[in-house]
Amino acid sequence: MSVSTKPASGTRDFLPAAVAARRAVVGVVQxxxxxxGFVPIETPAFERLEVLTSKYGxxxxxxxxxxxxxxxxxxALTPELRPDDLTDLALRYDLTVPLARVVAANFASLPxxxxxxxxxxxxxxDRPQRGRFREFYQCDVDYTGTTSLIAEHTxxxxxSEALASLxxxxxxxxxxxxxxxxxxxxxxxxxxxxxxxxLTAVDKLDKVGISGVRDELAALGLGESTIDAxxxxxxxxxxxxxxxxxxxxxxxxxxxxxxxxxxxxxxxAMIDAAPVSGSVEFDPTLARGLSYYTGPIFEIRxxxxxxxxxxxxxxxxxxxxxxxxxxxxxxxxxxxxxxxVIMEERGMLPSEPTAAEVVVAVADEGLQSLALRHAAAVRxxxxxxxxxxxxxxxxxxxxxAESVGAQWVIIVGKREADAGVVALKNMxxxxxxxxxxxxxxxxxxxxxxxxxx
Amino acid sequence: MSVSTKPASGTRDFLPAAVAARRAVVGVVQxxxxxxGFVPIETPAFERLEVLTSKYGxxxxxxxxxxxxxxxxxxALTPELRPDDLTDLALRYDLTVPLARVVAANFASLPxxxxxxxxxxxxxxDRPQRGRFREFYQCDVDYTGTTSLIAEHTxxxxxSEALASLxxxxxxxxxxxxxxxxxxxxxxxxxxxxxxxxLTAVDKLDKVGISGVRDELAALGLGESTIDAxxxxxxxxxxxxxxxxxxxxxxxxxxxxxxxxxxxxxxxAMIDAAPVSGSVEFDPTLARGLSYYTGPIFEIRxxxxxxxxxxxxxxxxxxxxxxxxxxxxxxxxxxxxxxxVIMEERGMLPSEPTAAEVVVAVADEGLQSLALRHAAAVRxxxxxxxxxxxxxxxxxxxxxAESVGAQWVIIVGKREADAGVVALKNMxxxxxxxxxxxxxxxxxxxxxxxxxx
Numbered sequence: 044m045s046v047s048t049k050p051a052s053g054t055r056d057f058l059p060a061a062v063a064a065r066r067a068v069v070g071v072v073q074x075x076x077x078x079x080g081f082v083p084i085e086t087p088a089f090e091r092l093e094v095l096t097s098k099y100g101x102x103x104x105x106x107x108x109x110x111x112x113x114x115x116x117x118x119a120l121t122p123e124l125r126p127d128d129l130t131d132l133a134l135r136y137d138l139t140v141p142l143a144r145v146v147a148a149n150f151a152s153l154p155x156x157x158x159x160x161x162x163x164x165x166x167x168x169d170r171p172q173r174g175r176f177r178e179f180y181q182c183d184v185d186y187t188g189t190t191s192l193i194a195e196h197t198x199x200x201x202x203s204e205a206l207a208s209l210x211x212x213x214x215x216x217x218x219x220x221x222x223x224x225x226x227x228x229x230x231x232x233x234x235x236x237x238x239x240x241x242l243t244a245v246d247k248l249d250k251v252g253i254s255g256v257r258d259e260l261a262a263l264g265l266g267e268s269t270i271d272a273x274x275x276x277x278x279x280x281x282x283x284x285x286x287x288x289x290x291x292x293x294x295x296x297x298x299x300x301x302x303x304x305x306x307x308x309x310x311x312a313m314i315d316a317a318p319v320s321g322s323v324e325f326d327p328t329l330a331r332g333l334s335y336y337t338g339p340i341f342e343i344r345x346x347x348x349x350x351x352x353x354x355x356x357x358x359x360x361x362x363x364x365x366x367x368x369x370x371x372x373x374x375x376x377x378x379x380x381x382x383x384v385i386m387e388e389r390g391m392l393p394s395e396p397t398a399a400e401v402v403v404a405v406a407d408e409g410l411q412s413l414a415l416r417h418a419a420a421v422r423x424x425x426x427x428x429x430x431x432x433x434x435x436x437x438x439x440x441x442x443x444a445e446s447v448g449a450q451w452v453i454i455v456g457k458r459e460a461d462a463g464v465v466a467l468k469n470m471x472x473x474x475x476x477x478x479x480x481x482x483x484x485x486x487x488x489x490x491x492x493x494x495x496x
Numbered sequence: 497m498s499v500s501t502k503p504a505s506g507t508r509d510f511l512p513a514a515v516a517a518r519r520a521v522v523g524v525v526q527x528x529x530x531x532x533g534f535v536p537i538e539t540p541a542f543e544r545l546e547v548l549t550s551k552y553g554x555x556x557x558x559x560x561x562x563x564x565x566x567x568x569x570x571x572a573l574t575p576e577l578r579p580d581d582l583t584d585l586a587l588r589y590d591l592t593v594p595l596a597r598v599v600a601a602n603f604a605s606l607p608x609x610x611x612x613x614x615x616x617x618x619x620x621x622d623r624p625q626r627g628r629f630r631e632f633y634q635c636d637v638d639y640t641g642t643t644s645l646i647a648e649h650t651x652x653x654x655x656s657e658a659l660a661s662l663x664x665x666x667x668x669x670x671x672x673x674x675x676x677x678x679x680x681x682x683x684x685x686x687x688x689x690x691x692x693x694x695l696t697a698v699d700k701l702d703k704v705g706i707s708g709v710r711d712e713l714a715a716l717g718l719g720e721s722t723i724d725a726x727x728x729x730x731x732x733x734x735x736x737x738x739x740x741x742x743x744x745x746x747x748x749x750x751x752x753x754x755x756x757x758x759x760x761x762x763x764x765a766m767i768d769a770a771p772v773s774g775s776v777e778f779d780p781t782l783a784r785g786l787s788y789y790t791g792p793i794f795e796i797r798x799x800x801x802x803x804x805x806x807x808x809x810x811x812x813x814x815x816x817x818x819x820x821x822x823x824x825x826x827x828x829x830x831x832x833x834x835x836x837v838i839m840e841e842r843g844m845l846p847s848e849p850t851a852a853e854v855v856v857a858v859a860d861e862g863l864q865s866l867a868l869r870h871a872a873a874v875r876x877x878x879x880x881x882x883x884x885x886x887x888x889x890x891x892x893x894x895x896x897a898e899s900v901g902a903q904w905v906i907i908v909g910k911r912e913a914d915a916g917v918v919a920l921k922n923m924x925x926x927x928x929x930x931x932x933x934x935x936x937x938x939x940x941x942x943x944x945x946x947x948x949x
Binding site for chain 2 (some may be wrong): 046047048049050051054055056057058059061062063065066076078079080081082084085086087088089091093094105108109110111113117119120121122124126129130132134135144145147148149152153155156158159164166168178186189191193194196197313316317322336364365366397398401402412413415416419422426427428429430431432433443446447494496
């Protein structure tokens with residue numbers, strides 16, 4: 044019995060074309076992020092369990108992959124044990140909490156404003172479904188060490204320029220502020236104990252519509268008049284005029300809401316004066332799931348696509364959970380998988396084959412070493428080359444060369460070897476000529492001007 | 497109480513300089529591997545447990561990190577449970593077993609000879625110690641689909657050229673064959689049940705010396721005369737003459753040993769005719785730990801360094817464990833961590849800073865948006881630029897620019913803004929001049945000719 048060859052549920056194997064596409068996209072994003080002064084870090088795949096727990100909310104806690112203790116550290120199994128007694132490590136769930144730990148650990152040696160990007164895999168024990176994976180890449184930028192709105196402006200500008208550089212032309216950046224949400228709930232008289240559940244319902248407006256949200260709010264026990272008030276505050280549409288209107292309402296009833304609205308007004312003014320790629324709009328229903336956000340929050344959406352392809356916000360308390368004293372920070376995370384899916388559907392993906400350009404075919408016995416030397420000479424000239432490893436009919440060797448996408452086949456036969464030449468076949472045209480090896484290499488380079496750089 | 501900021505035991509955080517060094521090294525290795533026609537794949541961090549177990553020997557099985565089942569799939573904890581009842585997924589332990597699974601899963605659509613490289617992290621629950629980590633990168637090349645020695649030649653040539661391209665000049669490739677080892681044990685009359693333990697002892701010759709190995713063999717219950725015979729066969733030194741001598745001995749007593757010796761003689765002849773970087777030698781004590789090897793095995797060693805920096809071999813049975821019918825294969829794995837440690841100690845690492853080249857300092861209130869626009873213009877010209885985010889003394893802003901390694905500071909003050917100019921400070925020389933922004937950009941580019949490419 045052979046073992047199943049499927050990858051684990053919710054994970055994928057990436058074959059060469061997929062790796063090449065992913066690398067090309069990541070390369071563009073990295074170049075843009077570096078142009079803004081962000082520098083790369085990498086953190087381990089797993090963290091001590093206590094680093095990750097209580098950072099992502101109850102639902103997030105359930106979705107963290109935990110690693111079983113090593114056999115010699117595993118306690119005897121008894122019904123009294125809790126599952127967390129079996130584990131002391133867990134897989135990276137996002138890139139923000141590891142960044143917070145790294146900033147706290149290296150605070151004295153890092154620049155005052157540490158601006159890092161990070162492109163690594165994260166793992167979530169979600170139920171796998173179409174387009175949702177248990178293993179996926181995130182591309183994050185984070186700006187730590189300042190409460191200045193230049194930090195918000197910079198991460199938004201960098202993320203939107205990354206999308207623009209990938210070829211996305213129409214996308215919308217939606218802004219809100221956690222304090223605007225808190226202020227609205229305060230104005231409507233909703234008790235703090237219900238804030239989280241209420242925002243989770245409000246956040247679903249796009250998915251379930253206004254009546255769906257009203258049903259969920261009623262199920263939480265909110266009365267008709269409270270729901271009406273909330274609908275008038277948060278569910279009545281977005282836009283800049285709406286933000287100004289909310290700011291005026293908060294002026295009387297909610298200092299928290301007023302602070303949030305003022306921050307957003309200032310951020311909009313800064314974006315007006317120093318524009319970013321994409322349009323920017325106020326969306327009072329935007330809530331973002333993660334519990335660590337404290338100020339402005341944002342999402343990027345692409346037309347005709349449900350859900351966001353990236354988002355982020357300010358989290359001024361998280362690093363302090365590791366450092367003791369707070370360090371302000373703001374970040375933006377792009378979802379690489381969704382970006383790749385859209386780019387593939389829309390034919391935006393670059394195609395950069397990396398397989399051999401030249402296959403050296405061996406037509407007669409005793410010539411394999413000569414073929415290996417020819418391949419080495421072709422490589423030294425800057426072309427990718429391999430030797431067909433078996434003695435077989437030339438037709439099979441040419442078929443193989445075609446299957447890997449080679450543009451040229453060099454044929455080494457006894458007659459050519461005796462004459463000190465090779466036959467060079469152009470796979471696109473079928474033309475075949477006989478040259479000394481050096482001339483064959485020159486002919487290939489002449490037809491392929493980028494190779495020898 | 498704040499949480500500890502240490503990474504998990506045996507893992508490391510990589511700060512920007514370390515990431516840059518790692519990327520530069522991986523880039524060189526990838527370029528060489530691609531020049532040989534190898535193409536990249538990536539596989540998931542975790543596999544179904546059954547994919548990994550029984551592939552690495554008993555010791556390896558113990559070192560696989562297992563992932564705890566999700567709460568809803570976890571059985572009630574009772575003393576009757578075995579630890580493996582608690583887990584159904586495990587972290588990647590090497591890159592060879594995942595490759596074997598991928599080749600079996602995609603056999604019909606892959607080229608007849610699938611030649612892949614893979615640079616990913618692996619995890620082993622080893623006891624952490626100096627230079628030994630629980631998370632580390634491997635760089636593997638594997639050549640599947642043929643028993644031709646061109647496959648061995650190709651993976652050895654590619655791995656040794658990768659090291660040469662990184663700047664290693666003196667290194668030695670040691671060759672042996674699993675069948676030579678089996679043949680030697682057969683000649684000495686050692687029962688098959690003791691082959692594994694005997695080879696483990698022989699493999700330690702470099703570490704414990706000949707008398708240490710003899711002690712270990714005696715502890716296995718081997719008699720004095722058997723140990724003498726083994727010492728004369730395997731422990732009497734290496735070299736090509738030694739290989740020919742063993743081949744002659746096998747001709748009478750061990751068809752398995754004879755086949756292994758003949759293969760190595762043919763491989764040496766091919767390397768003589770088509771040389772690879774580095775010297776190549778026969779080492780009859782080389783055993784390699786992993787249980788899946790079936791033919792030639794190899795290691796690369798650097799002078800003055802205990803242990804190998806890479807190794808591999810032929811494993812003609814592994815893919816068949818997933819596919820049902822066998823697919824021959826041979827691979828070579830470079831240990832990136834050891835390569836990086838040596839390159840750092842020897843000053844061989846390239847230094848490629850990626851932080852901002854230009855910091856835009858803001859000297860007066862109300863100018864942050866102008867500074868953001870200036871930074872955007874500098875970026876558009878191909879230089880990495882950031883804005884100092886806070887209003888503070890110019891001296892602090894200059895110190896920050898120095899701390900990130902910026903070569904230039906653009907100073908935006910009220911007087912300059914009114915005059916439509918900026919002050920440009922060269923951080924290396926301290927020189928400062930006033931220009932229109934476009935001229936300042938031109939001055940920076942003139943001093944930094946590679947930026948705008």
